[in-house]
Amino acid sequence: MTHDLNDTSRIVLHARDPSEQASSFGLLHQSYEQLSIGAFSGSLVAVSANDILVFQETLDQSVFQTGVSDAGYITIAAACELSDQGYWNGRHIDLDSVVAFTPGREFELRTPAHAVCFGVSLAPSLLRSISPEHPTDYWEKFFARNDCWSDAGRLRGDLQSRIARVLQDASAASAQAERAADLVELRELAIDYFGSLIERCSIGGHKLRVESYPRIARRARATMLERLSEPLSVTDLCTELGCSRRSLQYAFESIYGLGPVAYLRAMRLAEARRRLTGGKRGTTVQDVAAAVGFNHLPRFAQEYARMFGERPSASLAAHRAGGQS
Template identity: 75%
Template sequence: MSSRSLEAITDPHATSRLCVHTRDAQEQASSFGLLHQSYEQLSTGAFSGSLFAISANDITVFRESLDQSVFQTGVSDTQHITIAAACELSERAYWNGRHIDQDSVVAFTPGREFELRTPMRSVCVGISLAPSVLQSLSPERPPEYWQKLFTHHDCWSETGRLKFDLQSRIMHLLQQVGAAGDPADGAADLLDLRELAIDYLGSVVERGQTGGQKLRIDSYPRIARRARAAMLERLGEPLSVTDLCNELGCSRRSLQYAFESIYDLGPVAYLRTLRLAAARRQLTSGMPGTTVQEVAAAVGFSHLPRFAQEYARMFGERPSESLAAHRPARAA
């Protein structure tokens, strides 16, 4: 496991490589510093993820693999626009109010919040660029134009040759650098990729195409977002579906449909994943004096054996094992 994080490269002559393999969803999220994000594991079983990336100057290319369904929330880096496309999706995903498939491309707009749910198995490749490089597409437009454009046009369907070429070149470069071991060997290829990415984005702008399937009810993302906030505020308290409906002023059916559309889970199951994720953060924090019983009570589990059973089912290890693996070493 690794806690390294990919950050922006400021030296124009520097090239860096990052390769991480993780067994924890939140550690996976923190590896990619260009997206300030958080991952919540939704499916049950031991988590496995990897990230391989190479950066130089104002460009980063990456490949991410996830072997569990996760819900990703965060804010894109203000100095970069990131586009990502799936090489593999075991089922459709959710992106900012839309259901998307393997033909979809998404754009993480600088400084904008995002929501993404990936299925049990997903592999994607992407590229991050400084927005200023897009000026060559239309020099007369101000820099703010591109941010506004991709804010309202952050998903499109793509089966064309340019997308295939871009994905193939990214995969080839990452494999080449991974085998060679010297990131500097890929510096020239990165510059070529930047030009290819600019041409690709220019073609997207010309077509003005949108993609993904909008949710049947526009209010579902808002309902789910408000319900999630209420759950996070009351993780340690009893909270029923009726309580949520009364607080949000919505019907049980609307709440159920909203959660199934966005998280692929009902509200009760999703609340359980939030509580278990909060427990995992506490158990792996390395704080002295932490006990399994105290953590279980803090996240709303009054029955310790039930908590241990649910935790092991969710993360593939017992809570005591998570605690022991991150217990601070005793002083001699």
């Protein structure tokens, strides 16, 4: 079966807001929560045809990403720059790690304060040539069981450099036919790379020291979301979850890179930013502050400005100006 790659499209994005960055990549239905302090800066370059997409994403703040992968694609991703370890579905990851976003499955990813990641998404049907005796859903089940590898092989370097070439061509607005030819070669190289991961089949990353940490952190995060506008202490969380303060602290530090108090503050501020930059007509800073658990408006404004590099009133004004343009 042949695939027509002549109809290619591209995305070039420079974002100053985590939500804008998260929504730009259509194959991952995701949300970003900024964890580190400072003005957000990110970018995405992607080129796609009907059965393949390649991308490079840059993030200059730590973010916690949650979402669901597109049901029609398998995506593998790796980093070419990381300022520190990250977190992926129960494991700590580094520059040697490769991760797989399985079709239709939820994922959790935390990036450090600076990260540059590249990746490729393929329709599962393209993997039939690796092992024709297996049905198409075999690969989806395989990647659901094996979604992280440690890999420093030559083929990864070839894939990374080929992706960089395609994206550089896209940025230069090169001829459509030239991009299509590069994608044909890249697609075959990507299939070979998927095959090399399958043959190796050795789980990578560093598994968390305590297996219950992801479960504790996930349940605590859900409680925080449900009670975002309420006073909520570490004692409250421990009582509700039935865990010790030490376990809660270690779980959050392992997964989010922050303690539970700092993470709750970051979560509340991230929700405030979403409401200020995407709120309904009539939204006020005071209403948003109360909705995310800040009853003291000057304190909210101070914390918000420290986190995002601008006052909440500036975020709201920019959103209103954008809506009028």
